[in-house]
Amino acid sequence: MSKIPVTIITGFLGAGKTTLLRHLIEKSDGRRIAIVVNEFGSLGIDGETLRGCSIPNCPEEDIVELTNGCLCCTVADDFIPTMEALLDRPTPPDHIVIETSGLALPKPLLKAFGWPSVRTRMTVDGVITVVDAPAVADGRFADDPEAVAKQREEDESLDHDNPLEEVYEDQLDSADLVILNKTDLLDDAALTAVEAGLAARKRRVRVIRAREGRVDPAVLLGLAAAAEDDLAARPSHHDGADEHEHDDFTSFVLSLPEQASAEAFIARLEKVAREHDVLRMKGFARVAGKSLRLGVQAVGARIRHAYEQGEAPEGRLVVIGLHGLDPAAVQRSFDAG
Numbered sequence: 299m300s301k302i303p304v305t306i307i308t309g310f311l312g313a314g315k316t317t318l319l320r321h322l323i324e325k326s327d328g329r330r331i332a333i334v335v336n337e338f339g340s341l342g343i344d345g346e347t348l349r350g351c352s353i354p355n356c357p358e359e360d361i362v363e364l365t366n367g368c369l370c371c372t373v374a375d376d377f378i379p380t381m382e383a384l385l386d387r388p389t390p391p392d393h394i395v396i397e398t399s400g401l402a403l404p405k406p407l408l409k410a411f412g413w414p415s416v417r418t419r420m421t422v423d424g425v426i427t428v429v430d431a432p433a434v435a436d437g438r439f440a441d442d443p444e445a446v447a448k449q450r451e452e453d454e455s456l457d458h459d460n461p462l463e464e465v466y467e468d469q470l471d472s473a474d475l476v477i478l479n480k481t482d483l484l485d486d487a488a489l490t491a492v493e494a495g496l497a498a499r500k501r502r503v504r505v506i507r508a509r510e511g512r513v514d515p516a517v518l519l520g521l522a523a524a525a526e527d528d529l530a531a532r533p534s535h536h537d538g539a540d541e542h543e544h545d546d547f548t549s550f551v552l553s554l555p556e557q558a559s560a561e562a563f564i565a566r567l568e569k570v571a572r573e574h575d576v577l578r579m580k581g582f583a584r585v586a587g588k589s590l591r592l593g594v595q596a597v598g599a600r601i602r603h604a605y606e607q608g609e610a611p612e613g614r615l616v617v618i619g620l621h622g623l624d625p626a627a628v629q630r631s632f633d634a635g
C-alpha cells in the first residue's frame with residue numbers, strides 16, 4: 299500500500315500560510331486534498347476563512363480544525379486521532395496538507411510521523427516554510443545584540459532575547475522549501491538582502507519568491523522529502539526537551555460591538571496594534587447598515603479588511619502578542635478610540 303503524502307505548511311504568524319493554502323486548493327485540479335488547520339487561539343478563524351472561500355472543489359468536510367492549543371503539544375490527544383480518522387475514511391484523501399499555527403515548532407509534529415499507527419500509512423512529503431519578507435527586512439526576528447549581551451551578564455545560558463527569532467529559526471531549520479512571501483512590499487534590493495540572509499543559514503533549501511502565496515502546486519506538492527526519516531538534519535532550539543511551552547506568547551479574544559464605520563474601526567485597530575505591539579489580530583465585525591460581515595486581518599500594524607459572506611452574529615477578534623500583553627489594557631485602548 300502506498301503511503302499518503304502529507305505536506306506541512308509552517309511559518310510565523312501572518313506570513314501568509316492560509317493565503318498560500320487557499321491558492322493551492324484553488325489550483326488543485328481535482329486532486330482530493332484534505333486540510334488540517336491548527337491555530338494558537340481558541341477561535342477557528344482560518345477554518346472559517348477557508349470555508350468561506352467559495353472554491354468549488356473545496357468541500358467543507360475536508361477541512362479539519364484543531365483549535366485546542368498548539369498542535370506540536372497536543373500530538374497524542376488531537377493530532378494522531380485526526381490523522382487516523384482521515385486515513386480511515388471510505389475514500390481517503392490523495393494528499394493531506396497541515397497548516398501549523400504561526401507559533402508552532404515543526405519538529406515535534408514531524409516526530410509524530412514516527413508513531414506506529416501513522417508511520418506505515420503516511421509520509422511527510424515536505425515542510426514548506428512561508429516567510430514574511432517585509433517582517434524579516436524590518437528585523438522582526440533578529441536579536442538585539444546589546445540586549446542579549448546585557449542579559450547574558452545575568453544568565454550565561456541565555457540563547458535569545460527575542461522569542462520570535464527562536465520560532466522563526468526552528469521553522470526555517472525544518473524546511474524543505476522556503477516561500478519568500480509578500481514580495482510586493484519590498485524592492486528588489488531588500489528582497490535580495492533577505493535571500494542572502496536565508497542563504498547564509500546552515501540548512502540550505504530552495505527559496506522561491508511569491509506574492510499572495512501564489513505558487514504552482516506542482517512546486518509545492520511532490521517534494522518526496524520523507525522528512526520523518528531525516529530529523530537529525532533539522533535542528534531545533536528545543537532538541538533534548540520533551541515539552542516546550544508557549545509562555546512567551548499570549549492570545550485572547552475581544553468581543554466587538556457593531557461598528558459605526560469600517561474606516562474608524564480599522565483606524566482604532568491600527569492604534570491598538572502600535573500602542574501594544576500586537577503581533578496578530580484576526581476576526582470579523584458587524585458594521586452598521588451592512589449585511590455582509592467585515593473580515594479583518596492584522597499583521598503587526600498592517601491591516602487588511604474586506605466585506606465577505608458568512609455568519610457573524612457578534613464581532614470577535616483574536617489578538618496574539620508577546621507574554622504580558624494585557625487583555626484589559628487592549629480593550630481599554632480599543633474602547634478609547
Ligand SMILES: Nc1nc2c(ncn2[C@@H]2O[C@H](COP(=O)(O)OP(=O)(O)OP(=O)(O)O)[C@@H](O)[C@H]2O)c(=O)[nH]1
Pocket residue numbers: 309310311312313314315316317318344399400479480481482483508509510511578595596597601602
Ligand atoms: N501585501 C501582501 N499581503 C499578503 C500577502 N500574502 C498574504 N498577505 C496578507 O497577510 C495577512 C496574513 O495572511 P494569512 O495567509 O492569514 O497568514 P497566516 O500565515 O495564515 O497567519 P496565521 O495563521 O495567523 O499565522 C492577510 O491579510 C493576507 O491577505 C502578500 O503577498 N502581500
